[in-house]
Amino acid sequence: MSEVAQTVPLLEHLFRRQSGRMVAHLARLLGPAHLELAEEAVQETMLRALQVWPSQGTPENPAAWLFRVAHNIAIDVVRRDQTLREKTDAIVLELTNSASMPPSDPGIEEQLRDDELRMIFLCCHPDIPRDSSVALSLKTVGGFSVREIARAFLADDVAIAQRLVRTKRQIRETSLTLDAPGAAEMERRMDAVLDVIYFIFNEGYTAHEGDDLIRLDLCREALRLARLIAASSLVQPRVHALVALMALQSARTEARVDSAGNLILLEEQDRSRWDQQLISLGFHHFDRSMSGYDVSQYHVEAAIAATHARASATGSIDWKSILQLYDQLLALHPSPVVALNRAVAVAKVDGPQAALQAIEPLEADPKLRHYYLLLAIRGHLLLELGRRTEAAAYFRSALECRCSEPERRFLRRKLAEARGTHCPLPRV
């Protein structure tokens, strides 16, 4: 009876994708105060699939199956729940109507996209602390589990779970809605959303310790969210700039490490390993970000990434333009990390001595004293000046800071170089 279970392979990330959309959709029907019920219904839906599909085969349209079952389970969940009281019947009716829409209806696709967008704006509401927005976005829109979020942020499962509970309580108690922000409010709301998306991307992109796969997922999710907004009517030039920036940076992910897992600096990367599809996606959005007068932090950062991507070879990088862009970025968004990156451009244009002077003020910042990158860059500049003993001391201090295994190997290599015991790595 069940020997002919269908063998159609499921789309990669189908459950993750669909769970985000279903939660967003159900949360609109149930009201954002009952986000938890929506999540519960979706989780039960996937469990149902796990119970039924192995013996009955995968349905012809798995997404439509999940969608329909999620509605039915949500109806049960709503009936079971005591807190909805007199609202129960109205919500059940809404769910019943929504469930009866044929899955092939093109309106559904549009509705689901809209639900997802509203959910992103709710999760990233400026009244919600950023860390909470990040966790809630990944959980509800991204379809990540508490454990996956904890792994990505090197946090404790319990801490993440509590953060999510607190955030949902805040949504309930302050009656935050899924309504699309009005024109007057849009600027502030959009900035909060982009800030959260870029934070997620950076967490994934910055290679400190932690699970590589989950970090790659963070980058993909950030890019997906930004593209979703870029494709909607809410788009602003800065959204395109952010998509461009993340796509151009993601294009280099593969080339950042060699086959032995060693870190390769941007300048030494094999450009043929850059992902051309992401580069063209990046330039496409970069061009579109130029409409209007908006010049955001993302515009400038995208311009820097584009300058790197445009260079045909390492020797042809236009460092002068890059330095100018960093000056502009520093004016828009003063931060020690930007200043540090700018120093690298200074070294290229005006030499290591000038770069050392540029980073000197940063060393007074107690937060940066144990930042491995500051120590590593300082060591690198000293090495270029031939001041080997001092350079070695900086690489040693950098090795004592929090950094990933590939970064550690890189620092050890630089330390050996400073000590004069350097044996060059074979080129791959």
Add this chain to the structure above:
Amino acid sequence: MAQFLLMLYDNPADWMKLSPEEMQKALEKYMAWGKGPYYKQGIRLAADAGKVLRGKSRATDGPYSETKEVLGGFYAIEAASYEEAVAIAGTHPHLEYGGAIEVRKSWGA
């Protein structure tokens, strides 16, 4: 070849902690297991407590509502020996996800 019954027990609450990605991975593993040459039949039980009949009295609700682990379903498989049946059951992903499998042999061959 003898027939064996594999009974799969689990705690449904455990599944509520998995991420969608992990659920999909689990589903794919369960489906792949059912493609083995040993597979004869599989039945997934509904998630209710069931009914129990004992003597002439009326059927009562199942005994499982108080326990965390429930019988979720079973498979009939073919294997040459108990040893082989246990080895086959040992490859089932159910065990990876914290479930238990009871292996029983049918009378005959």
